[in-house]
Amino acid sequence: MNRWLPRLIFGHICLHACMAGMRMAAPLLALTQGYSPLAVGVLMALFALTQVFLALPAGRYADRHGLRRPVGLAVTAAVSGTLLAAVFPIFPVLCLAALCAGGATGAASIALQRQVGRSARDAAELKRMFSWLSIGPAFSNFLGPLLAGLLIDHVGVWLGGRPGDLQGYRAAFLFAALLPLVTWLCVRRAPQRRSAAAPTTGSRRAWDLLREPQMRRLMLVNWLLSACWDVHTFVMPVLGHERGFSASTIGTLLGAFAISAAAVRLLMPWLAARLREWMVMAGAMLATAVLFLAYPFMPGAWSMGLCSVLLGLVLGSVQPLIMSTLHQITPHDRHGEALGLRLLTLNASSVAMPLMFGSVGAVVGVSLVFWTVGVAVGWGSRAAWGLKSVAQPRSVSSL
Template structure:
């Protein structure tokens, strides 16, 4: 795969993923403005991941049958339709539908692009390189989406955060997937591999019988939940502190930049440290940041915490992927990755609803402290992780 084609695919993922990231900032703020509770906002944010839970395996099979462009076309249609509906009907049920559509489109896009890029790599060295660059796309999108949405909400209308500014924001979010399609439509389709006749089907759930895989999945769930809870509770905390939408979007954007930056320099760090030590350090830092966050009042200090948390959580996924490939059989890496994706997305559905309800009872500060305590306790599981070469 040429560098130019890879860059085009990365940009395509950024545009479509940014639609979901921007909607995930704009729709909760509009819901809060309309008087909905933290629990309702938690439900709304959870819906962005709900379709990804059920679409992960079907989307992978669809991509196996049809390649890259057809799954991407359906994803673009779903994402644009979801954001466009809220332009016309900015009501809470329509925002929930938009969350389902844009979330599902993003999950299907990730699977289609990862499959295409992995099959296009010509050797193991190129495989590592292309996946390292592709991993930066979600972090870049998580900056672009909230940052653009926050600026539009504050400055695109007649006054900050009026209904017109939200409609303009949703319209721009609906146009981003179109740019994705313009970038991906000329991509070279790869030759499809026919299924092996008489092959015995495998069950991904059998992997859970392996203790080290269960432990790694639990550790990855802790880090992923921390990421999701931060994305959910930060807009509410900022709203309580009187921060504007552009400021909240910038704080979330700083988190995304830090998560992307650490992945660029991570190969240098990984040469001097094991996967377990990197994940353990990240776990400790994450727990500390969640305990400090509710004590802060200024946007600058919250932004600093966001950057530190971005560095910590951004370093985890490459380490988890490295360990996962070493502790699972080579012939079952795809199943292991699919099970990991389903687990993370299921967590993304449950955690915002759980902590949204908790926030309504104990307050947002209590949510931060509970998450920090759970992550700190999870460091024991990180310490017991061991890597062995799979057969």
């Protein structure tokens, strides 16, 4: 498996960069076309909507079929949706592309994460491999928005138009459509890791996993920290648009957040050997609360960039430890199902929260969104302290 890990990481980067670029370019195009923050909130929510319905079936499908078939279907969906957006860059098609790109990325991520988790030999290797795998989404959150922003600003000029015209957006969407094809080239020969026997869905339900108190605590921690990613991804472009920043500047700010999240994950194997998971999670939640309270007071692009970098460092440190903890407290034959449950709960909130962000931002301004989520994540740090007992790998096979 170790020789396949770089290919899986690169494939993860390309597919996730497709969605990350779309999540920056599509809302900016909608704003340019005169749509309100509420409409942009609806568009952003659609990136998560498909994942709500596909997460559990995708997890069970990965348990039955391994890696290649789920990823192949995801690549087909992502390419189809983004190509439609390049040909027809209008709001309804952007919504369809958001559904396709979001669902494809979620389903493929479950299969990739399950493949890595089932290949680890012990808890230490589990943390190390998830630390490396988690670099993929973090780096793609830098690559996708940055390249999309550059294409939006410059392709129109190269073709005789102006910065930020429709041709630039078409180029960004076309670039996003090519990335999933690279993902398929990376994984099409990877070894399969199916479960020995398919789960009997009639006698076991995914929600039974939540009977375990530690699973409930972990899901709450993961949901709050994921909400912080959603807030930054949604609110920062709106805030930058209000302050007159260019698409390249907004893409760079999002990219600074993502690259710092990727950089800190390079240190996670070393940190994980010296710090307990619950300590890192609780500290990250408290630090995020402080940064969210300060973010709206930043006066310009440089200060906002500093906050973005610090947020990336803090939030980027927790996902490998969350994934490692999830595999430690989940039965071996239900890893895909547990990953699907995690994705379902996260994306259910990702559907609702951008709608709420857009509604609140349209009425009272986006600063209140930062402050509200900052208070919530600070309060939720108590749940991370409750994960102290997850010290050694254990099973919840009694579920």
